[in-house]
Amino acid sequence: MAHFKKKQAGTKQEVPTSAMPDVVFMLLFFFMVTTVLREVTLKVRVDLTKATNIEKIEEKRLVSYIYIGPERLPGNKLGNDKVQIDDSIQDDINAIRTIMYDKLIEEPRMIVSLRVDKDSEFGLLTDVQEELKQAQTFKVNYSTKSEN
């Protein structure tokens, strides 16, 4: 009986998998790097209050934050209410006007997210809001947690 030998290619049929971990690690690093959000070191305590009728901020890159709360002092103590923008505490309320105006020029659709401690007094917030009005940044968002 004639026996036909199958012609086989000389090469191996396995897919080399040795590079697979590298590929996966690359993906891993990509996700690790991209998902890290820019965090600010909070110099004030911000314990958000809760509300029911809230909305989500869809576009996160439009948001610029203002933190208001009692200052964290060494030794786990809390000081007076202060305003923090980016990484520094603003002692001069009138400086907020310029800072926010500069930010608005960079991003005209800016939303100011006010992250205010629940025990802070309303007075300081009004002063900040007055500055925001002067800086023409009218869109604000009172940051709150969801009630449920």
Next chain:
Amino acid sequence: MLLKKRKREGAEINGSSMADIAFLLLIFFLVTTTINVDTGIGMVLPPPLNPEDQPPPIRERNLMKIVVNENGLVLMDEELTPMEQVQEKIIEFIKNPENLETLSVSPQAAIVSIKTVRQTPYSIYIDMLDEVIGAYAILRNEAALANYGVEYSRLSKENRDIVEDIYPKKISIAEPDKE
């Protein structure tokens, strides 16, 4: 001399499970890194008023004055009101179903003004704002159900605008008096 004839085993570590480990790590990071969504109450501040200009005139009956003190006591049009009744009263004020003289002429004209003192804690102020926005949410939902038969959140953009025109959200944040 004895020649040791031994087959040398290659000093390789089996790397096939490396991919699994990497995948595990990858999935771990994918799951744990929650991009936290910012939630809050959106507001639009009014433009600054010139000191020379007088505030625009508003008819007394179209304005619901809410005053909150530092202890969370609420005055609505000079009437002490418990927090639970605030929402009801606002809805009644906006809709004015019996056409009372003291309440708003129409939902479009209604303005809710919230005034606090400087010492009011922020949480009380937000609670108050939440009640007012909640009242508007209920009214808009009602209007959406009555006119289109679906909830407000499921309306199309155009219909939503129409409903928003029926109940425009006019909230005024009054400045606290300077001491």
